[in-house]
Amino acid sequence: MKRFTILIVFLFFCASGTAQKMPANLLDSIAIAGNNGTYPNLEGVTITQRGKLVFETYLHGLRKGSLHDTRSAFKSITALLIGIAIDKGFIKNVHQKVYPFFPEYKPYGNWASLKDSMTIEHLLEMKSGFDCEEWDGSKDCEDDMENTQDWIKFCLDLPLKNKPGTKWDYTSINAMLLGGIIAHASHRSVSEFADQYLFKPLGITQYRWTKDPLGHETTAGSFYISPGDMNKIGQVVLNDGVFNGKRVVSGKWVKRMTEGRIKIEDFSNVQISRNKTAIPQPTYYGYAWYTEEIKTDHWKHTVVFASGNGGQYIMVIKDLDLVVTFTGNSYNSAKSKLPFDILVKYILPHFAKK
Template identity: 30%
Template sequence: MTVEWETTTAGEAGFAENFERKFDAGLESGLLRDFHAVAFSRNGKLVSEHYFEGRDEAWGEDLGHMVFGPDTLHDLRSVTKSITSLLYGIALEQGLVPELDRPVVDGFPEYPDLVADSDRRKVTVEHTFNMAMGMEWDESLPYTDARNSEIMMEQAPDRYRFILDRPIIEPPGQRWIYSGGAVALIGALITRGTGQSLTDFARANLFEPLGIDAFFWCAGADGEESAASGLRLTTRGLLRIGDMLANGGAFGGRQVVPQSWIDACLTPAIQTSFDTGYSRLWYLETAYAPAFEGTRPWAGGFGNGGQRLWFSPSTGIAAVAYLGKYNDWSSWIMPTRFWHEMVMRNFERA
């Protein structure tokens, strides 16, 4: 699959040349390593992309040694969560899914005992989006550990009862607790409200409008597509999503994602345990950008293994990194270095 891009401007071409020099030096010195692919754009124009080779996985299945290129699908892992957020925003504008102030349990009437629980009714869709449900959930253990809550969910006879029946440990809205289960609920609200699979709804409402025709959504043993971690996209496909978001949700004369939804995603709702802002399944921070007179805000989707999507509307910049360092505690270092040092600190003013 090839996503077409506009030609870079002379200024962006000059930056690209400067970037290539620094990026090559980083690779040679070892300050940059372990990448499968990186790419970034500015104002709808592809500035640079690089592809490498190495071992990879498809949702835990070993693919062996891969030579990566523009048409290679990569696991997004938890960047999937951020894409699921966009799908909900689209479905909400179409009137197909519950408003965010509704109890999330109302979307699951097959569990009348849980629907009738007054404490569980306090957990809204918005709390679920912000991972502030106040319920017990632990994904701090490796995903190879059967005690990890997401793995327990995947192995449960009924994933949605498993999630909604977790012990309540505090009032909702008080604390961010990372939870793939929360996103599984969001995904179910989308499929139930639209009457379509995540694959079909995403194809018609997000991917086709952006010219993306290569993707795959992995499903669990029960056939449920993983709204939290199952999406696979090419480098250019994911970058096109970031490029659209940096442009306020518009692409090709069409408003693909509502501007109001993006604005809410960019407004911090809660702090994460590692001190970034968070809203509607997006991480929020700032980066020093000398060309733009100081720091500029950005939003990011973060995935296990160093998978990343960033976008910064005030600069028009979007970027993607795939590493595939799954279950490696240090996987955050290289993409962070790429985004902050190689991209945001080097762009020239258009």
């Protein structure tokens, strides 16, 4: 009778679907949590370790291979392209001045002599000095830029608020000008440059750019690519500039690019995610890549990552040989930081225990 009762209970759970929801491991819990409303805006997750795909899930209409807007995570890809341009000799170094790349736009609007001191490094570090600030939303210049014909001209003509190199103010204007520098220095469009020197070596063939009315590609965001191909970008960073045994960008550049030198005051992604386990640590900024230590009472790992509005992330955890990508639609919401909760609850414990 006892065996019969156990059998009935087992069949009940199977029929109700409860048995099917039992995760085989921590990673399987991600898809379950994504479908049961815990992470309602999560759309895709890919995880590779040592270049091999170990987990992927697609939710809420996103499919494998679907193109997704990277939003500002593309700024980090732009930083990679700058490194490649330096490696190839198109750009001398990050200390080159910005405005000499654009002589055709003279006379520049709102000219101030301090603009002469603005360098490529200032753009990479979000220290251009332009009177724009998207981080706290106090002065978002991107919307105004998108209503003009020539986005490069708009950026160059903006007034300064601070001396270049002195203050961290996050703005898409900087990344847009980096794309213009790549195009002018290489004598080809940014899309042609990226296709030849980054995407083709990685086997990335499906993507979509956003352009201004004159055809300038934006390198600040609005670039569409699949989560799997986002992961390939992360693998380049993980392997110090190498993909599948071939050098894409110098290791020296990757190291410099991902060094967290600028502390973002009063900001922690883990804290915003409201994870109860991790101890919030500050977020740092390098050349368009972020760094944050994920720390609990039992372990800690440093995460280097690209970040875009809505929950778009390329995360690199070097000591575990991991690359993790997230895509989502939590735009302009604190829920965009929930991937850090997923990282702490499911991903890092799964690999750290092995």
